[in-house]
Structure formats: structure tokens, C-alpha cells
Amino acid sequence: KAGVTQTPRYLIKTRGQQVTLSCSPISGHRSVSWYQQTPGQGLQFLFEYFSETQRNKGNFPGRFSGRQFSNSRSEMNVSTLELGDSALYLCASSLDSQGSGYQETQYFGPGTRLLVL
Amino acid sequence: AQTVTQSQPEMSVQEAETVTLSCTYDTSESDYYLFWYKQPPSRQMILVIRQEAYKQQNATENRFSVNFQKAAKSFSLKISDSQLGDAAMYFCAYRSAVIKAAGNKLTFGGGTRVLVKP
Numbered sequence: 001k002a003g004v005t006q007t008p009r010y011l012i013k014t015r016g017q018q019v020t021l022s023c024s025p026i027s028g029h030r031s032v033s034w035y036q037q038t039p040g041q042g043l044q045f046l047f048e049y050f051s052e053t054q055r056n057k058g059n060f061p062g063r064f065s066g067r068q069f070s071n072s073r074s075e076m077n078v079s080t081l082e083l084g085d086s087a088l089y090l091c092a093s094s095l096d097s098q099g100s101g102y103q104e105t106q107y108f109g110p111g112t113r114l115l116v117l
Numbered sequence: 118a119q120t121v122t123q124s125q126p127e128m129s130v131q132e133a134e135t136v137t138l139s140c141t142y143d144t145s146e147s148d149y150y151l152f153w154y155k156q157p158p159s160r161q162m163i164l165v166i167r168q169e170a171y172k173q174q175n176a177t178e179n180r181f182s183v184n185f186q187k188a189a190k191s192f193s194l195k196i197s198d199s200q201l202g203d204a205a206m207y208f209c210a211y212r213s214a215v216i217k218a219a220g221n222k223l224t225f226g227g228g229t230r231v232l233v234k235p
Contacts, residue, residue, distance in 0.1 A: 031221050043208065043225035056220030088160060094221055105152070106221060108162035 002027065004093050004109035012115045018079040021112045025072050025093030031055075032074040033106060034066060037088040046089075049074050050096060078114075086116045119144045121211050123226035130199045131234050137184075138194045138229045140209030148214035151185065151192045152223070157205040165207070168192065170214070196231070204233045 005024045013019050025032050034046040045058040049068035066076040072093075078085055092106035120143045130136035142151070153165040168176045168185050175183050180197045196203055209226040 033221050033223070035223070035225075042227050043223075045222045045224070048220045048222060050220070056222050058222070090162060092162075092221075092223075096221065104221065105164055105167060106223060107164065108154075110159070110161045113160075 004091055004107055006089075006091050006109040006112050008112060009110065010113050010115075012117065013081050014117050015081055015083060017081050018077065019081060019114060020075055020077045021089055021091075021114075023074045023076075023091030023093075023109060025074070025091075026095075026107055029093035029095050029107075030072055031094045031096040031104065031106075032068055032072060033092045033094075034074070034076050035090040035092065036060075037090060037111070038086070043090075046076065081116045083116050086114060088113050119146075119149075119211050119213070119224050121209055121224050121226035123209055123229050125229045126227075127230040127232065129232045129234060130196070132201060133198055135195060135197045136199060136231060138196075138207055138209075138231070140192045140194070140226055142190050142192065142209070142211050142226075144190070144211065144213075146213055146215065150212045150214060151183075152210040152212070153181070153183070153192075153194045154208045154210060154225075155203075155205045156208065156228075157202075162208070166194065199231075199233050201233050201235060204231055206230050 031050045033048040047057045052068045063079045068074045088111045090111045091109045094104040094106045149170045151168045155163045166178045184193045206228045210223040
């Protein structure tokens with residue numbers, strides 16, 4: 001079974017631009033979570049989607065948004081990019097077949113490295 | 118809010134020896150899950166081991182084992198017979214079992230870099 005895939009793998013943008021990152025979960029997985037990893041702040045939770053609905057959200061400004069499609073694929077969007085948005089963005093999926101999250105382990109994709117100039 | 122602390126920024130171990138990584142966490146919940154993830158230079162996060170808080174028995178996966186001390190809120194990882202491929206960043210993570218409150222959110226520690234010397 002194919003793992004979690006993320007596109008693109010690398011991205012360079014300039015301040016003020018917007019960016020969209022894509023995540024395809026493992027086949028059959030219904031929950032998709034997004035994390036930001038930076039040297040200064042470490043790994044921080046952005047948001048989680050389940051059945052096209054945002055189930056939880058981290059402490060990030062409204063410039064960060066996401067969505068999930070009916071096939072469980074997810075996108076995250078960052079508008080009005082700032083230098084501090086430079087990071088590795090990780091997506092993780094879990095089966096969560098009953099919507100309870102019970103005992104579900106998250107499997108991570110390879111990440112998208114975003115550089116904002 | 119839950120917090121996870123890894124007090125060792127870096128650990129060095131000789132090949133074939135054993136190394137133990139520390140992790141402490143703070144929570145008021147009684148039911149939760151704990152994980153150790155490995156992040157090699159490729160940056161892909163790989164699950165190493167998981168522990169359910171309601172289980173008293175420590176989890177084991179081949180050369181990896183944990184020492185889970187619920188009362189002390191401690192969750193250490195032991196890597197036995199260390200191999201060169203074990204060199205990576207290791208992250209301890211917490212997940213609430215109360216799905217309605219926290220969904221699938223993982224709270225990570227700051228990480229410990231493991232160096233393996235041949």
C-alpha cells in the first residue's frame with residue numbers, strides 16, 4: 001500500500017504570495033493532520049480534517065487554512081506569506097474508521113519544504 | 118494544555134551498545150497515548166513505538182522498548198544493539214484519548230538527536 005504523499009516536495013515563494021500544499025493520505029485513511037516544523041518552534045499542530053470537516057485546529061493565524069476533499073485528500077493554504085512561514089510542512093494520515101480516533105496511529109508523509117524569501 | 122519535554126538535545130552511542138532517551142510529559146488526563154517517532158536526515162517521520170496509558174505493560178518493538186512510568190509521567194525509549202541506521206532525531210509525542218477535545222492532535226517534544234559511532 002502506498003504511503004502518504006505530499007506535493008510539491010520543495011517550494012520557494014516570496015513574501016506576500018500565497019501557497020497551496022497537497023497531501024494524499026494512505027488509501028482508506030480518513031483523517032489528515034498537518035504539522036509545521038521549524039528549528040525554533042519544533043513540531044506544531046496546524047489542523048486536522050476528518051470526513052471533509054475540520055476536527056481540531058492549532059494556534060496559528062487565519063492565514064493558515066485547509067480543506068479536505070471527499071476522497072480524503074487534503075490541501076493547506078497559506079496566504080500573505082511571511083519569512084517566518086519558512087518551514088517543513090508535514091502531513092499525517094490515520095485510518096480512524098469509526099471517527100473516534102481510538103487507538104489510531106498517524107503515518108507521516110515526506111513533507112513539503114517551503115522557503116519564503 | 119499538555120506539554121512534552123525531552124531534556125537531552127543530543128545523545129551519542131557506540132554501535133552495538135544501548136542508549137536511553139528521556140521524555141516527560143504533563144497532563145491532567147488519565148487516558149492517552151504516547152509515541153516515539155524517528156526522523157532520519159530524509160525528514161520522513163517514522164513511528165518507532167506506541168504505548169497506551171491504560172496498559173501497564175511496557176511496549177516493545179524488536180530492539181526498541183519503553184519504560185512507561187505513569188505516576189511519574191515519564192516515557193523513556195531504550196534502543197538496544199544500536200545500529201548506524203538508528204542515527205536520527207527522535208521525538209516523543211502525546212495524544213489525548215478524548216477525541217472530541219483534541220481530535221488526532223499530537224503534541225511533540227523538542228527532540229533528541231542520536232549519534233551512532235562505528
